[in-house]
Amino acid sequence: METLRRRSPEFDSLIRAGPRLGPLKQAHARLIVAGHGRTLPLVTKLATLAVAAGAAPYAHLLAASHPSCDSFLLSSLVRAAAHRGLPAAALAFYRRLLTAALPLSSFSFTAVAKACADLSALRIGMAVHAHSILLGFGSDRFVQTAMVALYCKCGQLPVARKVFDAIRDRSVVAWNAMISGYEQNGLSERAIEVYREMQVAQVVPDSATFVATLSACAQAGALDLGREVERHIVSEKMDVNVFLGSALVNMYARCGLVYNARNWFDKLQARNVVTWTSMIAGYGMHGHGREAIKLFHLMRHEGPTPNDVTFVAVLAACAHAGLVTEGHDAFDSMKRVYGLVPRAEHYCSMVDMYGRAGLLDDAMQFIRDTIPEKPGPEVWTAMLGACKMHKNFNLGVEVAERLIALEPENPSHRVLLSNIYALSGKMYHVEKVRNTMIKSRLKKQIGYSLIDLGGTAHLFRMGEKSHQQTREIYQYLEELIHRISDAGYIPETDSVLHELEEEEREVALRYHSEKLAVAYGLMMSNGSTAPIRIIKNLRICGDCHLAIKFMSSVENREIIVRDKHRFHHFKDGKCSCLEYW
DNA sequence: GTAGGGTTAG
Incomplete structure (x- = not known):
């Protein structure tokens, strides 16, 4: 049987005040008047609530001025601060625990681990972890779990996994x-x-x-x-x-x-704002710009206040659907109505939006007039994409050179520059750029495509030969290419020159990862007519885009590709993006 | 006279 103890009226008055500084100060005054100003449990509750109210300095004062401030009080404050999203304050309370040479408990360690996690403070976190083991908390499940979370937050997955594996009876x-x-x-x-x-x-x-x-x-x-x-x-x-x-x-x-x-x-x-933003971003990725805007207007009318992330989604949706006026209005209201300060992503989307729509001058003017200080590499990359799309090679070369000057170590800029040269027929320059890359051993990102069949993901890289059914897949792809060629597909050999930051030029277009993945999906479908779903880590290339359009028609199959930026729904020889990438 | 670990969007 649990004994029910009546709480004291003083304790109740603190509970009633809750995590609100004003009422807490009043309650504090009453405690002093009633002669409880030094009663430790009450001071502990008061100080903890003060931290929960965001008033860490007030709690600090309470703790510092108490003659017999104990471990319980300070670890409660560590926990409250970590919980309230005040990790620096949590660390400060933890240091007081250490300097006061008070005994530490598992509670102190779970709390300070969370604070370190929030700060991504790996070195301090490791010291805390070592300390916890030294004090005999190494096999405390709560402490171990907190350490797993800490190492994950700091990107140390192998360490996290090791700690995780060592937990007995994992919760x-x-x-x-x-x-x-x-x-x-x-x-x-x-x-x-x-x-x-x-x-x-x-x-x-x-x-x-x-x-x-x-x-x-x-x-x-x-x-x-x-x-x-x-x-x-x-x-x-x-x-x-x-x-x-x-x-x-x-x-x-x-x-x-x-x-x-x-x-x-x-x-x-x-x-909440996250739910709304996810939905708007979802429409955007699928090229349903009008729906995205409609939902955004509904949100402004009856939903939560949009935040900076919401505007990233809205602007991207406008960029992918060619909604220049709407995007411009949204950008304007973001600043004027919501007082949000645009970040690189917002500027990028705007440049992307003008650029895709072929308004290269507007894009350049936006870069010059609207972006404060020097635009970052992302902005120039968006601009370069637009130059390529609309075949403005002179501007493209200029932009690419700016990019390289800005980030000489980034290989994808050089790939883009070499593509621009190739597109404008300057093969000599292409060679030169490639040689520089080889000399400085710059490697570009490797493209891959995923297909999920029956709950198992199959990953294909360009020219992939490690799959168990490699021979069959390549043979199937060859036949498929024959069939689409009969239907009028002509490989876009200059597609090397299209969206090529992505895959090696030397390897034939036909072995691009997305083609392999689609072939595998078709080969394995066993009479099923369900859509083929592919996930690609980079942007789809022009030739694959064309080939898959033909495949969807020849095989009478819906093929859905999610690339780095958006979805492409291929059906009856058409793609939902309407060539608007 | 009290408390513990994890959680979403671009």
Whole structure:
């Protein structure tokens, strides 16, 4: 039987004041008058609430002026500060604990680990970890879990995994930390593996598990698993909170089912700025600029206040749909109505938007007149893309040279420059740029395409030969290329000269990763007519874009490709992007 | 006389 103890009226008055500084100060005054100004438990509660109210200095004063300030008081403050998003204050309270030579508890370590995680302070975090082991907390599950989260936040996944593996009897929270850690570091496949391991271990997942796993699905384009998680949520009648709701919307949008995303969006009880932004970004990625703008107007009318991220989504949507006027208005209202300061991403989207629409002069004028100080490399990259798209080679060369001067060590700028030279027929210059690259051993990003079949992701790199069915896949692709050639496909050999930051020029276009992935998807479909879904890490190249249009028509199959920037829905020989990349 | 770890968008 648990004994119910009545709380003192003083304690109750603190609880009533809550994490609000004004009422807390009044309560503090009453404590002093009642002769409780030094009663440690009450001071502890008061100081903790003060931190929760954001008033760390006030709490600090309370702690410092107490003659017998104890470990409990200070570790409560560490925890409250870490929890309240005041990691620097949390570290300061932790240092007081150390300098006062007070005993440390597992509570102090979990709290300070979170503070280090929020600061991505790896060195301090490692010292804290070592200290915790030294004091005998090395096998405390709570401390271990906090360390997993810490190493994940600092990008030290192998270390995190080692700590995770050493936890005996891992709680659902430990699993969640590991899944989300992989996902947040771009290792969505690993995140999915851990989710599967968790199922095998028969640990009951909670909503945080699903949030992290759905994010991994969104990243990896793992639609089947995303649906599996959704079925679980529905059949278990789980409460779909704002996190889970946003994760579902995001998963469907990024897996290519923008209507399912909207369905969830409409159904959700709780929506915040993240939910709205995900939905708008989803429309944008699919080239549904009008829908994005419509939803944005609805948001302004009856939704939460848009933030800087919302505007990234809105401007990108306008850029991908050629909605120049709308984008211009949005950019204007972002500054004037919402007082937001545009960042590089916003400027980029604007340049991209003018550029794609062929308004190169407007884009240049925007760069000159609207962007304060010197535009970054991203802006010039967007400008260069526009020059290439609209075949303005002189301007393109000028822009590419600026880029190289700005970031000489970045290989993709040189690839872009060599493409521009190639496009304008200056093959001598192409060779020169390539030789510089070879000499300085600059390597470009390697392109790959993913296809998810029956819950397993198959990864293809250009010229890939490591797949078990390599021979069949290449043979299938050869036949497929014959069939589309009969239908009128002529390889865009100058496509080397198109979107080529992506894949090696020497290798024949036909072995580009997306073609291999599509061939594999078609080969393995066994009479299924479900759309083929491909995820590509870079932008799709012009020749592949053309070839897949033909494939969709010859094979009478919907093919959906998500590239670095957007979705391409290929159907009946057409693509939803309407050549508007 | 009190507290613990994990959680979404570009």
